[in-house]
Amino acid sequence: MSECKAYVTKAPEGGIEYRSVNITGEEGNVSLKPVLTGICGTDRGIVRGALPFSYDPSNYDYLVIGHESMCEVVESSSSEFSPGDLVIPIVRRPGHCPNCLIGRPDNCSDGDKHEAGITGLHGFMREQFQEFDFNLVKIQDKSIGDLGVLTEPMKNVVKAFEVFERVSSRSIFGNGISTLEGKTALVVGTGCEAFLYSFLAKDYGFDTTISNRHPIEKNSLEMCSEFGIKFVDTSKDPDFPAKPLDLVIDTSGDPGTILKYLRKLNYNGILILFGTNGRAPDVELTGNDIDHIVEKNITIAGSVDAARIHYIKALDYLSKWNRMHGDTMKNIITSYFKPGETSVFTQKPAGEIKSVIKWQ
Numbered sequence: 001m002s003e004c005k006a007y008v009t010k011a012p013e014g015g016i017e018y019r020s021v022n023i024t025g026e027e028g029n030v031s032l033k034p035v036l037t038g039i040c041g042t043d044r045g046i047v048r049g050a051l052p053f054s055y056d057p058s059n060y061d062y063l064v065i066g067h068e069s070m071c072e073v074v075e076s077s078s079s080e081f082s083p084g085d086l087v088i089p090i091v092r093r094p095g096h097c098p099n100c101l102i103g104r105p106d107n108c109s110d111g112d113k114h115e116a117g118i119t120g121l122h123g124f125m126r127e128q129f130q131e132f133d134f135n136l137v138k139i140q141d142k143s144i145g146d147l148g149v150l151t152e153p154m155k156n157v158v159k160a161f162e163v164f165e166r167v168s169s170r171s172i173f174g175n176g177i178s179t180l181e182g183k184t185a186l187v188v189g190t191g192c193e194a195f196l197y198s199f200l201a202k203d204y205g206f207d208t209t210i211s212n213r214h215p216i217e218k219n220s221l222e223m224c225s226e227f228g229i230k231f232v233d234t235s236k237d238p239d240f241p242a243k244p245l246d247l248v249i250d251t252s253g254d255p256g257t258i259l260k261y262l263r264k265l266n267y268n269g270i271l272i273l274f275g276t277n278g279r280a281p282d283v284e285l286t287g288n289d290i291d292h293i294v295e296k297n298i299t300i301a302g303s304v305d306a307a308r309i310h311y312i313k314a315l316d317y318l319s320k321w322n323r324m325h326g327d328t329m330k331n332i333i334t335s336y337f338k339p340g341e342t343s344v345f346t347q348k349p350a351g352e353i354k355s356v357i358k359w360q
């Protein structure tokens, strides 16, 4: 039961292999097999050995990678799940701090938590595994299809907007008609996570732009056009933005880019940092920057991971967008790989928004 094929790395050194593993002692009342697993920058960072905070589970000298997953229930002794149900396993598992104990390990206050496929817990890129029902979120709307695999990246977006709501409620943030129409949001980056951020910013009512330092492929431009989002190639438009920004969400982790847009924030502006890049060049924050932040009530907030509530809301948004923009939305998955293929971990396919492994 415990022997199966898996994508395996050694954390934090890196590498990637598809091979048999024998994982013993894992408990759970639901047996799962993967349907789709997504690959993101974190997976590629671990494989490259560029994520020093990742580590193997205790008693193992390897780590099964993978945290973005949609699975099918094979067997269940839980009354909540039946064979054939589609579920999303939750990535972060609580430690013992108060936030972990109230079900918000995303806000862990001492770092004593684990993340499947990243920190000290085997991930989901394997032929089969067991989970407890309390670590699973059921997909109610099966018409969502393959887009269910985006629940994990989308839940981060939902949580970051929870942070936005908390911060923006300190002042009158909306306009004269109590909406966000005319308020500007910039999402830095053009990967899958950036697109999901821009879709939700648009959904909130922001005049939304997505940016990168290079052009993007036709499929990405079509995505922008369908959702009513602008794209700016900042290598061709260095003076962007012409107007102050009300909300900036960064998925790049690049300090230089972040500082550039921090300086463009409006009164009561909010900068949410999501991307990480420990290897990016340093930049200098000046006295004028501090004046700008203080005098304009600017908030800079980091946002990592999310809790069960955000997975559920993420599925609602994906379901809604699938119904409104299904023909375009499905193109967010740009390539499918077979189990055993490893190239996707070391090279990004051209035009990638989201690459996935299709297990069945």
Ligand SMILES: [Zn+2]
Pocket (backbone or CB within 6 Å): 094, 095, 096, 097, 098, 099, 100, 105, 107, 108, 109, 110, 111, 112, 113
């Ligand atoms: Zn904790």
